[in-house]
Amino acid sequence: MDNSKFIVSSTPHIRSKDSTSSIMRDVIIALTPAALMGIWAFGLSALLVIAISIASCVFFEAGFQKVTKQKITVCDLSAVVTGLLLAMNLPASSPFWMPIVGGFFAIVVAKQLFGGIGQNFINPALAARAFLLASYPTDMTAFTQPAGLNSFMEIFGVNTPVVDATSYATPLAVVKSSGAFAPQSGDILNALFGNVGGCIGETCAIALILGGLYLLFRKVISWRIPFTYIATVFILTWAFGRVPYYEIFIGGLMLGAFFMATDYSSSPVTPIGQIIMGIGCGILTSIIRVYGGYPEGVSYSILIMNLAVPLIDRYTKPKIFGGGKAK
Amino acid sequence: MKALTFKRGVHPPDSKEYTNKKQIKILMPEEGSDIVVPMSQHIGAPCEPIVSKGDRVLLGQKIAESGAFVSSPIHSSVSGVVKEIKQVLTPGGAMSKAIIITNDGKFEEDPSLGKDTDYESFSREKIIEKVKNAGIVGLGGAGFPTHIKLNPGPEKKIDAIIVNAAECEPYLTTDHRVLLEKTDRVIKGLEIVLKLHPNARGYIAVENNKMDAIELLTQASKKISNISVVTLQKKYPQGSEKQMIYAVTKREVPSGKLPADVGCIVDNVDTILAIERAVVKDRPLMRRIVTLSGGAVKNPGNYQVRLGMSFRELIEMTGGFKEEPAKVIAGGPMMGVAVYSLDVPLIKTSSAILCLTKEEAELPEESNCIRCGKCVGVCPMGLMPIELNGDVLANDFEAFEKNHGLDCIECGSCSYVCPAKRHLAQSIRVTKRAVMAMKKKK
Numbered sequence: 001m002d003n004s005k006f007i008v009s010s011t012p013h014i015r016s017k018d019s020t021s022s023i024m025r026d027v028i029i030a031l032t033p034a035a036l037m038g039i040w041a042f043g044l045s046a047l048l049v050i051a052i053s054i055a056s057c058v059f060f061e062a063g064f065q066k067v068t069k070q071k072i073t074v075c076d077l078s079a080v081v082t083g084l085l086l087a088m089n090l091p092a093s094s095p096f097w098m099p100i101v102g103g104f105f106a107i108v109v110a111k112q113l114f115g116g117i118g119q120n121f122i123n124p125a126l127a128a129r130a131f132l133l134a135s136y137p138t139d140m141t142a143f144t145q146p147a148g149l150n151s152f153m154e155i156f157g158v159n160t161p162v163v164d165a166t167s168y169a170t171p172l173a174v175v176k177s178s179g180a181f182a183p184q185s186g187d188i189l190n191a192l193f194g195n196v197g198g199c200i201g202e203t204c205a206i207a208l209i210l211g212g213l214y215l216l217f218r219k220v221i222s223w224r225i226p227f228t229y230i231a232t233v234f235i236l237t238w239a240f241g242r243v244p245y246y247e248i249f250i251g252g253l254m255l256g257a258f259f260m261a262t263d264y265s266s267s268p269v270t271p272i273g274q275i276i277m278g279i280g281c282g283i284l285t286s287i288i289r290v291y292g293g294y295p296e297g298v299s300y301s302i303l304i305m306n307l308a309v310p311l312i313d314r315y316t317k318p319k320i321f322g323g324g325k326a327k
Numbered sequence: 328m329k330a331l332t333f334k335r336g337v338h339p340p341d342s343k344e345y346t347n348k349k350q351i352k353i354l355m356p357e358e359g360s361d362i363v364v365p366m367s368q369h370i371g372a373p374c375e376p377i378v379s380k381g382d383r384v385l386l387g388q389k390i391a392e393s394g395a396f397v398s399s400p401i402h403s404s405v406s407g408v409v410k411e412i413k414q415v416l417t418p419g420g421a422m423s424k425a426i427i428i429t430n431d432g433k434f435e436e437d438p439s440l441g442k443d444t445d446y447e448s449f450s451r452e453k454i455i456e457k458v459k460n461a462g463i464v465g466l467g468g469a470g471f472p473t474h475i476k477l478n479p480g481p482e483k484k485i486d487a488i489i490v491n492a493a494e495c496e497p498y499l500t501t502d503h504r505v506l507l508e509k510t511d512r513v514i515k516g517l518e519i520v521l522k523l524h525p526n527a528r529g530y531i532a533v534e535n536n537k538m539d540a541i542e543l544l545t546q547a548s549k550k551i552s553n554i555s556v557v558t559l560q561k562k563y564p565q566g567s568e569k570q571m572i573y574a575v576t577k578r579e580v581p582s583g584k585l586p587a588d589v590g591c592i593v594d595n596v597d598t599i600l601a602i603e604r605a606v607v608k609d610r611p612l613m614r615r616i617v618t619l620s621g622g623a624v625k626n627p628g629n630y631q632v633r634l635g636m637s638f639r640e641l642i643e644m645t646g647g648f649k650e651e652p653a654k655v656i657a658g659g660p661m662m663g664v665a666v667y668s669l670d671v672p673l674i675k676t677s678s679a680i681l682c683l684t685k686e687e688a689e690l691p692e693e694s695n696c697i698r699c700g701k702c703v704g705v706c707p708m709g710l711m712p713i714e715l716n717g718d719v720l721a722n723d724f725e726a727f728e729k730n731h732g733l734d735c736i737e738c739g740s741c742s743y744v745c746p747a748k749r750h751l752a753q754s755i756r757v758t759k760r761a762v763m764a765m766k767k768k769k
Contacts, residue, residue: 006652006653006654007665008669011752012660012663013661013681014339014660035606118697118698274700302409319709320734321707321708322580
């Protein structure tokens with residue numbers, strides 16, 4: 001027996017099965033129901049946007065790493081997640097170049113220029129969405145009718161008139177323009193199943209909640225950010241005179257709370273910090289929705305809170321067992 | 328009763344099913360084999376040999392001691408002739424002076440052993456003296472001299488004696504087997520320690536993956552008013568001293584302080600058994616119980632071995648390897664030390680030998696931190712390993728200290744959960760050593 005063959009390494013000698021790629025794979029699995037609902041509702045153009053977005057994100061990540069002579073890490077699937085999330089934040093009617101420009105901004109500007117995975121201080125997909133919204137406001141708000149769901153919704157007795165318009169109003173725009181909007185049961189069902197105008201992946205609340213529950217079950221995320229975020233929006237919109245049980249299912253809240261605000265790199269690592277993050281996002285979202293110029297505030301709320309993360313982490317360190325040594 | 332525990336922690340796979348049903352089997356070293364006795368088998372000053380080359384020594388004869396306060400004497404575990412005294416490799420990886428004894432196979436006992444057994448009449452001082460002379464140290468792995476632990480000084484008001492039978496390391500099953508097979512002797516050992524601290528209550532703390540042992544202990548201790556059996560949640564690192572004290576008493580040992588400062592003494596099950604043997608049977612520490620496990624060994628099990636036998640001898644006596652091991656660990660998989668040679672002796676602190684196959688020993692590659700925060704969520708000390716790792720990479724010792732890096736208990740929970748497979752515990756441990764060495768110099 002040749003002794004020198006033994007591996008010698010530091011403790012611990014066993015590691016958990018979770019890895020970066022297994023976590024990213026779980027996020028992809030969790031996003032799939034909402035993405036499929038988006039494709040069903042908005043048609044093949046939605047599928048095309050998703051495909052182009054994922055492909056360009058992976059391409060830009062690999063390309064940037066190749067050019068800068070780094071190890072190519074697209075196999076960790078994080079670029080796929082960014083691409084998928086970006087597509088879910090775009091309207092189905094986006095021109096083909098939009099996810100490409102967005103993918104470049106998300107991967108190269110927001111992620112790689114700051115050091116790659118784990119180093120981006122803002123959510124790359126949301127940064128790209130904000131960039132596109134500021135640069136191409138018309139294209140970014142040209143929502144189409146989710147015509148694919150019309151016959152499905154008839155099962156519930158919800159009849160949707162077919163509208164021949166270039167821009168289909170989102171529920172939040174309707175709420176904003178109507179002053180005091182009283183949703184009917186049909187409106188709530190439409191919001192739950194995604195028979196409303198909006199970005200590809202944000203419309204079907206049920207699919208997003210299912211995906212979120214899967215992430216909670218798999219312990220990829222904790223309840224802290226999504227629960228406090230949604231609860232804060234519920235309470236504040238109610239206080240501001242909106243209809244809270246409608247408000248939480250419309251717009252990008254479910255997508256934002258479960259999938260965007262929980263982005264590891266740009267959210268706090270401390271448990272108390274995560275609660276502050278959720279509440280902060282909830283406050284900003286509610287204020288923007290009710291008092292802001294935009295009908296929706298999820299993306300900007302999360303981006304603003306992203307900037308506060310280093311500060312939050314710094315002031316919410318856990319209590320040391322035994323009090324720590326006096327300094 | 329609700330199972331008690333500490334905050335945070337991890338749940339590595341148990342892997343105890345290989346050996347937890349295997350009765351403790353006694354293995355005696357073969358005639359003519361060499362017994363290697365390192366002079367450093369404990370925390371504190373190493374011993375000096377009190378025998379020389381060519382001397383004949385008897386079983387149980389004291390062969391090494393030290394005048395230092397923190398130290399513990401060493402006894403021969405066989406009878407035979409001192410072959411030589413030389414530097415040898417120890418399981419911890421360091422070299423140590425050692426006495427090599429050629430076993431004559433007769434196990435001829437030192438005639439002074441086993442005479443002084445009227446333990447009921449022993450005074451407090453005599454019991455502590457007995458434990459000291461028997462060379463007993465913490466057998467859970469730390470190796471701190473037990474007689475010092477048992478006698479923390481009159482200013483410390485000890486009110487809890489905790490027998491640590493959590494056995495939270497995966498694979499290890501010796502504590503479990505001792506509780507099942509030597510139940511009464513464990514209780515007797517605890518009673519002896521309680522005699523030293525009459526105001527204290529005795530707790531035998533067991534994780535709830537050993538319910539059979541908990542039942543047996545509860546039955547056996549029913550009539551003893553000052554002993555309770557405590558059920559703990561199965562969670563790593565439940566057996567860590569500070570976490571154990573917290574689970575049982577809800578007291579936190581302040582940073583830089585000892586268990587006695589919060590009125591507690593914690594001893595491992597095998598240590599308690601050694602105390603019982605030293606006091607009741609008047610016999611020194613010459614053997615210990617070891618779990619041999621891992622996918623590479625033919626006959627995993629729990630073996631009572633003589634101290635000084637080599638890893639190789641133990642493995643060969645049990646039937647050898649099923650396949651070539653890729654990694655051999657002295658101790659458990661979370662905190663044990665990987666050895667590079669099988670020619671190291673079993674010492675007082677060797678709780679297990681794990682021989683892992685290539686698949687079991689596979690080491691994942693380190694990648695970038697993704698800031699998932701899992702390490703923060705599991706650290707039993709409430710540290711932020713992510714931040715400490717950053718301080719280490721930046722070589723910022725000052726920030727490392729400020730972020731309480733020195734409070735790390737090196738349990739490895741952070742490295743265990745890290746999805747990016749970062750060597751968090753390793754980096755913190757190395758820096759801890761460096762910072763402490765720097766402080767010493769000042």
